[in-house]
Amino acid sequence: MNAVEQVQQMIKDALQQAIQQAQLVEDASALNIQLSQPKDKANGDYASNVAMQLTKLAQKPPRAIAEAIVANLATEGTDIEKVDIAGPGFLNITVRKDFLADVVEAALAQGEKFGQSTAGAGEKVQVEFVSANPTGDLHLGHARGASVGDSLCNVLAAAGYDVSREYYINDAGNQINNLAYSLEARYKQALGQEAEMPEDGYNGQDIIDIAKKLADEFGTTILDKPEEERFAFFREHGLKLELDKLKTDLANFRVDFDVWYSETSLYNNGKIDVALTKLKENGHVFEEDGATWFRSTTFGDDKDRVLIKKDGSFTYLTPDIAYHEDKINRGFTKLINIWGADHHGYIPRMKAAIEALGYNRDTLEVEVIQMVQLYKDGEKFKMSKRTGNAVTMRELVEEVGLDAVRYFFVKTAGDSHMDFDLDLAVSQSNENPVYYAQYAYARIASILRQATEQGFEASTANLDLLGAEKEIDVLKKVGDFPTVIAEAAKHRTPHRIATYIQELAAAFHSFYNAEKVLDATNKERTEARLALITAVRITLANALRLIGVAAPEKM
């Protein structure tokens, strides 16, 4: 438990004791006392609404309850400085600021680990995200999913979960056949031959590039081979090159997966049959119209789903069911899937499948990422993999910059729709909020460099000299960091890290303008402030790392 949490716990304990003492309820230990941080500093450091919550139980008006609590509150020898009753019955608690010095010491001592906690208790969590088909370039939606997914993983790991990040490769099914046929057509075109693209072909530039590469290497020899061999050639090479490209693009986006899981492997190792058999044995499968169905309506789905089509092939769902059972078999107790909103309707059937296999449906948690609407020249910019005019993730990064893109996508809640004005992002990139945080970091780095030149050294010896209003504001923000991470992990809301970064940077900028750090006439205070801003530097660096944004030493 960090210093801030200790103080909060102490307050909660004291309140609980006072409530018991005042005999407002029979058993105060059963109460879940909550503290909030008032927006207005005039209302103290912490506030509790417990007096209002107890109106029913205690059968008294809230202010009377509040007064009874205060009368019985033991503050002697604690960090509680004073307690006021305000408004309808809020308890406004002001604490001594001494404990905040511990925050600086903790940040300095823990360094890169500052902010981490054991809140997740080592729970084995698997996060599957992006998982785009290897048939084209990653686009805007994938970029948002990658930003949110990667940041969520970082946050979970920092909060003490055992996280594995995974990419499910859809390397089986129709779309791969289309890939092969599309590639063959582009291959012929690359060799100057007439060739028509298949009707459902992939028209992306990436296929053209890959075809050219292959044509340069293999020439016309491939085209003389029998159809089956040609198909296998284009399928295999297309997949490999598409996958290589995906991996490179994601690595350049600062996203690294622990596992790349092949759908085809499920066909080869019999896991699909195992899952199917289990569903059958559990009585959730039936035959109709020449197809094999999963009675998902038993588990709340709005219609039953086909598992094996009339032609004997599997639907997309079938290997996906086997895949999810395999995840559970690998020991994960929580499966978090990050899906685009266009797959929203798929959730009930997947949860149904998990339940039908005998597991708790809540083992699977799906975080839906809403669509990104791109605007260009003041108009909606439609993207389509099919027609090939998509704005790719790569292009976006080239135009806007990686830090800005990652920040932009993670700063809003995933379930909110998002408008991305490309012109604005490009033309006013210097006004992107990400620079605000990075600038704070660079400013600190600059001060620290000059401090060294002037012979100062950060010191925790005189932290009691920190007491100016802006210093306290910064200290409080730094102290919040571990709690912010734990909450963001618990609620799967990595965007809270971005919000926190803005707040911390704002607190620092404000402090910077109000107080001078380097002061040759006051060595003690200078070195205490150096310790303070070093704590901010550490916190900013750790927070930015969580969302995959760089912390520049200079700007």
Next chain:
RNA sequence: GUCUCCGUAGCUCAGCUGGAUAGAGCAAUGCCCUUCUAAGGCAUCGGUCGCAGGUUCGAAUCCUGCCGGGGACGCCA
């Protein structure tokens, strides 16, 4: 038509399990660089929290119904 997500300042978005006069950035206006990076700070302007009911001591937050927008409703993936 059914399901689902969203609707908060001119724009883009926060608002934690309901809590005290609803916040930030951008835009607009006015100040602040002989002082550690002005990609900054301070201040002002700006909102019937889509609408109407309901639950509650208390609702932007929970429930219902409308209105508006996105998405999904395949033996595609």
